[in-house]
Each structure stands twice: as C-alpha cells, then as structure tokens.
Amino acid sequence: MKDLNIITEQTIALPETPYQARHYINGAYLDSADGQVSDRMSPSHGVLVSQAALGSVIETEAAIGAARAAFDDGRWSRLSGKDRAAVLNKVADLIEAHEERLALIETLESGKPISQARGECGGAADLWRYAASLARTSHGESHNALGDDMLGVVIKEPIGVVSIITPWNFPFWILSQKLPFALAAGCTCVVKPSEMTPSTTAMLGEFLTEAGLPEGVCNIVLGYGDPVGSLMSTHADVDMVSFTGSTAVGKRISKAASDTLKKVALELGGKNPQVIFPDANLESAADAVTFGVYFNVGQCCNSSSRIIVHEDIADAFVNRVVEMSRHVAFGNPLNPDTQVGAIVTAEHQAKIDAYVSDAKEAGAEICIGGGSLQVAEIGSQFYQPTVVRGVTPDMAIVREEVFGPVLVVQTFKTMDEVIALTNDSDYGLSAGVWSENVHTCLEFSRRAQAGTIWTNTWMDGFPELAFGGVKQSGQGREIGQYGYDEFLEVKSLVMRVGDTRAPWVKMP
Structure with missing residues (x-):
C-alpha cells in the first residue's frame, strides 16, 4: 500500500447538522405518519450525514393516489409540450444553481469523490433540458394512402402513473435519466430513492415546486424496498415501473408486476x-x-x-x-x-x-x-x-x-x-x-x-443516445428518443372520410 497515491487532506468542511429528508407527496413535504426515520452514516467520515423519513404503506398509498389523481384529471398530461418543457427547463436551471449543495450531500452519503459528484449533479441538468426538447418535438404519424375515403393517424399518449425506483451509486444522475423523460411524456410519477442515498432526490422536490410543477405530478417516498418499493411495483393504479439496480431485484420486480401486467423497464447489472x-x-x-x-x-x-x-x-x-x-x-x-x-x-x-x-x-x-x-x-x-x-x-x-x-x-x-x-x-x-x-x-x-x-473510448455518453442492456442486463432503454418512447403508449385512429362504408347487413 505504500506505493499507492493516497490522499488524506480534507479541503471542504463537513455540514454542521445532518440533512433532514422528508417525503414529497402532493406538493408538500411530510414526515412519516409513525414518525419513523432512518440514519445514514457517511462511509468515508463516520458522521451522521442525513436522517430520512422512513416510509410505510400509508405514505406509498398516498403518493400513488396523488399521482393517479393528477394524471386522470389532466393537470399535466393534457398540457402542451411547450408548457411541460418550460417547467423542465426551470428545473434544470435550479439544479445548476444548487450543484454544490447537491454534490456535497451526495459525496457524504455515497462516498464518491466531490469532483465526480459535482459532475453528476450539475451535469444532470443537461438531461432535463434534452427531455424538455422532446416534450416539444414529440409527434405521431399519419397514413393517407389507405384509400380515398380513409385516413389513419397514429398518436402517442403518456402511459400513465410511473413508479421510478433508483439505486445508491448514482442517485441523482440515474433519477435524471428517468424522471424528466417520464414528465416530458406527460406521465405522473412516484419516486423511491435508495435508503442509503435519499437526500438529493428529496431535495429535488424543492426545485419541482419552485419550477411550477403541479401538485401530485411527482411524488417522492423515502424508505426500504419492502414495503415502499414492493407496493410501487404491484399497485393496480401504477401503469409502469422503471427500476435501476441489481439483476436479482429486477427479476423480483418483474414477477411482482406481472399480476397486473404493468409495463416494466429494467436497467440492471453488467460484466463489461x-x-x-x-x-x-x-x-x-x-x-x-x-x-x-x-x-x-x-x-x-x-x-x-x-x-x-x-x-x-x-x-x-x-x-x-x-x-x-x-x-x-x-x-x-x-x-x-x-x-x-x-x-x-x-x-x-x-x-x-x-x-x-x-x-x-x-x-x-x-x-x-x-x-x-x-x-x-x-x-x-x-x-x-x-x-x-x-x-x-x-x-x-x-x-x-x-x-x-x-x-x-x-x-x-x-x-x-x-x-x-x-x-x-x-x-x-x-x-x-x-x-x-x-x-x-x-x-x-x-x-x-x-x-x-x-x-477507442469508454463511458462517453450523451442524452441523445439510448442506454440499456440485453440478456440479464435489463429490458427497455433510457434517455434519447427511445428512452422517451418507453413512457408513451401508441394509439391508432382510423377515420372514414364521408359516408362511404358499405352496409354489412343486407336489409330487405
């Protein structure tokens, strides 16, 4: 170990008090109904970094209910792409303005270097801006060669309520590979970060409110996979689950979601x-x-x-x-x-x-x-x-x-x-x-x-290029046009022009 390059000097002060992370449900920050919290000790400094509200079925049900109501009444899904893009771009601005605050808490919770946390948190703003561009440019297609009296139109509609479950290793970046694209598509969301790195996700609620996102459109529930993540994967009011994590957990989510046949997108492990x-x-x-x-x-x-x-x-x-x-x-x-x-x-x-x-x-x-x-x-x-x-x-x-x-x-x-x-x-x-x-x-x-x-390179990535794996590395794609399309359903409209349909029943 003597010939390794080991740095011990610390140039950034530790926060004076732990961050208090709370649930963000229907536009409000909330403690757990039973008052339970979980503590996160820094893996690199041995100090209490954050205390997070520990969610139960009560908070998860409330978050899913808020997302369902927000989707069904159209407060977000029926807005124009222009209006949705404006909110997403404001969130991007706020992310950049709070880069240092986000990076510090992520460094302390995850143990990653502050320079990498800055790049991850601040750089995530680009994902939000790219998703905003997709909100404005999304379109379907028309088919006008079906005959003189027929017109076919294919439209894309938001899939509905999306459960987003993210891991501890890149908590803010991976959240930003999913959430802004789901929001750009017009979906409403329930988000669960890892219990080991909850704080940057919890902080995002502040930015969503300040940017003008309507209440209930995005909800954040903190806690463990059981019961929070489990209920998010099985609830009948959830239309899709987007999960990043281990292959073993991804398989369990697929099985759990199969009872309601909800869509599942998985970004899992690799041996690259x-x-x-x-x-x-x-x-x-x-x-x-x-x-x-x-x-x-x-x-x-x-x-x-x-x-x-x-x-x-x-x-x-x-x-x-x-x-x-x-x-x-x-x-x-x-x-x-x-x-x-x-x-x-x-x-x-x-x-x-x-x-x-x-x-x-x-x-x-x-x-x-x-x-x-x-x-x-x-x-x-x-x-x-x-x-x-x-x-x-x-x-x-x-x-x-x-x-x-x-x-x-x-x-x-x-x-x-x-x-x-x-x-x-x-x-x-x-x-x-x-x-x-x-x-x-x-x-x-x-x-x-x-x-x-x-x-002739490694790990260069761009918001325009889809990301995801084959075999047991997952299913579906994130970011890029393909990642955006994951959150959309395709609907065909078949329209007859004029009263030209030949009768099927032969009346006397």
Missing part, C-alpha cells in the same frame, strides 16, 4: 469487457481501462470490470495498467484531487474482498491490491486498486458483478475467440473495443452482445 487488439493505441487504452474500473470505486453498472487483451501484448499492457493504478488518487472524498473514494457499506466491502480472496485461493494471481485500505483519519471503508490475472472462465470473479475496484484479465488469440469470451456472460450492458483498424472495430461491434459498444 474492454477488448484490446495489438494495433490499438495502448497508452490511451490503458488509461481508459484504469478509468473504467476505478470510476465511482467500481460501483458502476458500466464498470469495465474485465479486460480481454491479445496474448501478444498482455504482459506489457497489464503491467502498464498496474503502474497507472499506483498513480490513481484514492482517499478522502472531500478533496477535489481525489479520484476514488469509499465503498458504500462495510458489508459491500466484505463482499468485494470475498470475490478476490476466492479467486486467489483458486489459483488466480493478484497483480496489485487485493485488500482493504486504511485512510488516515477517515477510516477503513476503502478498497485497494486490484488487478487479477490467471483466472478461468468459471470463476465467480469473472462471471459475476463484483461492483468494486477490481479488474479481471483474460487473453485471446483470434476474433472468434474474443467474441466467444465477450458473449460468454449472462450480462450484456456494454463493451469496448480498441484497435486502429476500423474493420476490426466494426466486426467486433456487430458481433458483441451488448446495448452499447464503445470504440
């Missing part, structure tokens, strides 16, 4: 490879691999948690990634120079370590790291940058989502072999390919089973 061909820009590829595995402490569905590198360059390339890993700044999240912060919980840290330990016992080589990391004055809830070689395809560390700063190395000889290794996974969220030969990149991109393929 970056594939390195010998003709790649190896320095750039090594930097992208290092970024891809350590960004957000590896607690990211898009983490490039495995690399598949051509055997001719494997030794040199892995050595370069290991050397770069020594220079990544791990440590105090409240220092802008920190690149990798804390693990979200001690239990999750133990799970990460178990994957590495089991691989080592099975014969894998630990090139760097492989254990917890003590950071002076802020604790031990950190994990060393870890690179693992000598693995076999059946190892859990190769097949399962570790969700930590752990990179697994595999090697290949031919295109067919690397495609087989890439696709030998239950997941299919994203993949990357590095080569200076466009034909190599195109062939890999066409054959790889993943929702996103990055070519």
